[in-house]
Amino acid sequence: MATPGFGGKILLVNLTTKQITRLDTEKYEMYGGGHGTSTALFWEYCVAPGDWDLQDAFDPRNMVSLMTGAVAGTGIPFGARTSVSGMSPQCYPIQWFCHSNFGGTFATMLKFAGWDGVAVIGRAESPVYINIMDDKVTLEDAKALWGLTTWECQEEIWKRSGVRYGQEWQQVDGGFTLQRPSIVTIGPAGETLTRVASLVHGGGSGAGQGGFGGVFGSKNLKAVAVLGTGSIKIADPRGLKDAREWWDKTWRRGGGGFGGFGGGQSVSSCCVGCGARMCHNRNRAYSVDSDDCAESTWFSLAPPHPPTSQMVNQKGTDIVQQLGLNAMETCFMGPMSFDTSHNKDFPIQPKVPAYTALGWYMKKMYDMKVIGPGTKFDMAPLPMDDFEKQEFMEIYGIALAKRIGIGNHLAEGTARFAEKLGRTDDFNTLCRLTMWGYQDHWSMPGVEWAYGNLMDSRDINNHDMSVGTKRGYTCEQFVKILAERTLKNDPFWFDYSWDTDQAYKTGIYSKHKAEWVAWHQHYWNYYKESVGFCDWGYSQLFNQAHPEGKGHTPEAEPRFLNAITGRKHTFDDGMEIGRRSWNLKRAIFVLQGRHRKMENFTGYYYRPGASYCGFAPELPIFDGSKWEWKNCKELYFSREGVDQWKTHFYEVEGWDVESGFPKRKTLEDLGMKQVADLLQSKDKLGKA
Amino acid sequence: MAGDKKVDKKFSRRDFVVGSGTAIAGGAITALSPATQVAAAAESYPLSTAYLVYDSKHCAGCYGCMIACSLVHEGEVSLSLSRIQIHRAVLAEYPLDISINVCRQCPEPLCVKNCPTGAAHVSAANGNIRMIDAEKCIGCETCIKSCPHIPHRTIWNPQTKKSTKCDMCVNTPYYNKKGGIGGSQACVEACPANALKIVNELPSQTDISGYDRNLQPPRKPGGPFGPGAKPKAAKPAPKA
Incomplete structure (x- = not known):
């Protein structure tokens, strides 16, 4: 029986052999769902066999996974993302294992169909789409869909059914629904294997970064459509309802994080059950069901x-x-x-x-x-x-x-x-590209975003990291709140001293900053990309509307999750799951060619002007005796400082400081002895 | 159910005319078939004292109400088991992209009228809400077939093999609040857009505006694309 909150099975489709396999979700539970589970699947099917150099994202052996987490479909705010994982054709110079995600109804519908995710390997002989109707899965001919835009493709798939969605109850595998299938598809940009192609669901719920549209195209996979009439078991329904109400009452007013775009101007819609941030707009002349991020200012x-x-x-x-x-x-x-x-x-x-x-x-x-x-x-x-x-x-x-x-x-x-x-x-200079080929995106002067980019494989796009400005609190009060909410109580995690010796003691080159970046990587690997919490709402260490300025992290995450799953996980239990999948991902990076020598920022991070695009340059600075808000618009890195920071970071993570390779003890402590063994066989294990 | 009974009442011509009106809701057509019109004319019922009305133009399309409904009634989350049904045609133009389908607590409830076992009933103990007693339901689907609205508002539960419908949260085993008349409704609570509301007077039956109404507090205009702005016709994007 599936753990409450989960469908209990994962769909594995081999497009080359047309084989459709059902995997038990439980086997991958230690990786937390979503991206964590996808990372484990990638390891099992793409890395462990050892017959592939892991260099070409368009190789049929690449696995692209659409994976949900425990919160999808449960109606909690900011909780219905579909995580997309696989090797990325956009990453440069190496096509790293990477991720993206999208909102909308897809994750929820997949769960209601009984599936926690879809993993696809191989390449179809001719264009197909995967059609999931509850338990029934078929590969459908998509030759007539090839060439259509994402919107036309969805309309065509809906039309094929002959059903008047919303008006007549459709019987599917014993259940009934008024809904239409949720579809994620590619447009022409994916079909032509561009490295800048997204996956699009609905009008504009998209997974852009990573270029996974091209991976679909390389597999002759036009779309995945799913219709589910089932339900998701909830361990504590009353507790979940109460938790939602508690969150509404305590946290909703402040928003927090990066803020919201839709707000009061227009009605909007996004993930199932969310409604908290109003990301998508309904009443525009254009931009049907599309959000207000990069696409609206394209x-x-x-x-x-x-x-x-x-x-x-x-x-x-x-x-x-x-x-x-x-x-x-x-x-x-x-x-x-x-x-x-x-x-x-x-x-x-x-x-x-x-x-x-x-x-x-x-x-x-x-x-x-x-x-x-x-x-x-x-x-x-x-x-x-x-x-x-x-x-x-x-x-x-x-x-x-x-x-x-x-x-x-x-x-x-x-x-x-x-x-x-x-x-x-x-x-x-001109490109302002981050080290793995992604353009800079608010990463400075909030250096944790930049460091996250450096250690990961893409623009980490974590808006929760922007600590922002004073908001009516003294600098010392502010960092104290943030520190408490991480449960680690180290205010120096939020010291942005950069041009004095303090940078090495408590500032941006210190061990404190390395611990904060590690905390955050573990956080998003589990709570965001694996559980399915949305970046716009999580993490939230600070909330202006709360009487004491507290954000809903670290209370909301375990409260929602435990009500759904029936587990008794603490916040830190989740962080440990995130650390596990992060280390597994590190092992994949290492096998793809990652080494400490590669992990360097592009030149513009090391010169004046690196932070000119920072929209919130007022940051906390500790001068050795007191905290002060200071404008960090001129902040940039020194190569020596970053090198020091890397050593701290590798130590914090339990990686070899010379190579950046994970150590056996680190992996074994996380229950991944097999990963250590494989790294060792490839001479890629960190020295003890 | 104790205290519940069918209440016979002479049917007035006015009631009949109102009750057989045709309504349009987001493209869905509500109409009485000739057969059910005849049945409706035979007897009548006291009006419900509560109605769920909605604001389809301000609905966030988040399905939060549906999730909340199934959660408090069934203890699990499901779109199919929800007694309020939102449908989003995500690529359709506003405001036709969302349709909201609620039980209208009909003045002449054909589900009650035609139920062979009395499972579908008018609950005098609960403000005359039209309800289905699960213990009496034999799963014949008569109430579903009788519902004059498109789509039908009585819901089939394939797990229990019985019908259900909106009961204003009277029978909610997974809800820590009192539902029903004077109580809370999970869907209304869950709505982030103030697009659901319980009213006590019978909504107009002549067209859909009785149920689908502006529930937003007055506020300043939100600019050319804000509430109240007339949406312009979308132009097709260039052929790729």
Whole structure:
């Protein structure tokens, strides 16, 4: 019998052999569900056999998993994410094992169908989609769907059933439903194996970063559709209802974290049962069921160009969703820009846009005459004379998604496009790329985001890390609250001293900061990416609306989870599960080629200007005797300091400080002796 | 159920005309078939003293009400077992993207009228709410077939092989609160958008606006895309 909160089984589909297998979820329970379970599956099916070098994400042996966690479908706020895992074609220079996630109804519907996740390996001979109707799973011909946009594909699959959804009760495997199947699909950008393709569910619940749309495309997999009529057992239904009410009463008002976009302006919708943040909009002219993040500012232009109209922005939102493009990677400038004119040495003047992504970089290269007339890179089909117009935006999207003309080069993503131009030095200046090919995204001056990027395989996109400004508390009060809520009570985790000796004692190069980053990596590996809590709500160490400023972490997580599962886990029990899957992931990285020598920031992190795009530069500083808020807009790393920090971090994690490889004791203490054995057989085990 | 009984009442022509009205809710058509109209004309019932009304234009589409409903009634979460049914057509245009289907506590409840065992009944002990007594239900589905609304508001539970319907949370074994008349309703509590409400007067039966109404407190206009703004027709995106 399945643990309450879980469906109890995982669907494994081999598209090459057409074999459909049912795996017991319980076997992977120690990894926590979601990304943790996917990591364990990847290890078992892709790594452990040992017959693959783990370098090409488009290799049929790559496994892409859509995995849910315990909270999906239970109606708790911020809790219905579907985690996507697999080797990523977007990661650079090595296509690391990576992750992404998306909201909407998919995770919930999958659970109601009785499945905790879907893992796909192999490659179909011709396009197919996986159709899940409760317990029944079939591979359906998708030749007629190939070429359709994400929206057209979903409409077509719904149409095929002949059911009038919402009006007639449909019988499925003994159960009944009024609902339509939840579908996650790729658009043309995935079919052409671009490295900037997303998975799209509904109007705009998307998994962009990682480029998993291309992995679907490489497998000839157009979509996964699921309809479930069953239910999820809850260990303590009364407790769960009470917990929801407690959360509403105690925490909802403040929001916390990075804040909410939808707010009171419009009704909205996202994950099942959430409704807490209002991420998606219903009542727009465009942007149907789409959220307000990177996609809504995809074609947002900043000076020297005139501002993009709201209508064009919304039109752009629809285009990226329909074509299945990763908006964050392919966008132009982002929602805002920041002054740089006070630093004439900074290479982007007079303002630097929030996101210097592919669209922006392409235009920059054109303006610098690196591409375009007189070069070997023709701009066709892009109408560069109409750059600021909607028509340009539309053609750019299509050229990219279908690899037409210059779009064929751009479809490789910013890092590989720069490499194609012979301009990898731009990673240190113009591109503002993080070390694994992802553009910078609010990672500085909140250095834990940057460190997370460095140790992981992508932009970790963890908005909860932005500690923000004073909010009416003294600096000392503020860091004390944060420290207490981590349960580790170390206020120096939140010291951002950077340009004095204090940086090495308690600041950004200290062991304190290494422990904080480790805490956070363990946290998101379990509570967010495995359990399914949304980044917009978790973690929350501080909440302005709470009378004592306390966020719902670490109370909400175990309270919700224990009511659902019937376990008696403490908050730290969950952290340990996160540490396990994080270490398993580290072992995969190591086998893919990760080494301490590789873990270095790109050049721009080490020069003035690294934090110019920080939207919350007021950070706590401890000067050796007292705490003060200080503006850290000029914060940047020193190579020596980062090297020191890495040593601390490896020690904290139980990894070899010379190589960064996990040690046997670390892995065995986490119950992963087999992982240690395999690393040892490959001469990749850390020295004791 | 103790204290519950069918109450005969002469049926007035006005009641009949109102009760047989046609309504449109988010594309769903509500109508009485000729056969059920005849049945309805034979006898009548006291009005319920509570009605669940909703605001489909401000619904967040989060399904929180459905999850809460199944949780407090069944002790497990399910969309299919929920007695309130939200349907989202995620790619349809606002406001037709969401339809909300609740039991209307009909003035002339054909589920009650046609139930062969008295399981479907008007509960005098609970403010005349139309309810189904699970112990008397034989699973014949007559109440489901009798429900004049599309989709039908009586719900089939394949686990128990019996019908259920909205009871205003009277029988909620997994709810730490008192439900029913004067009590709490899990769906209303769970709604983050103030899009559900219990009212005591009979909503207008002439069209759907009796049940589907603006439940939001007055507030300043929210700009060109805020509440109250007239949505413009969506234009098709370029063919990829």
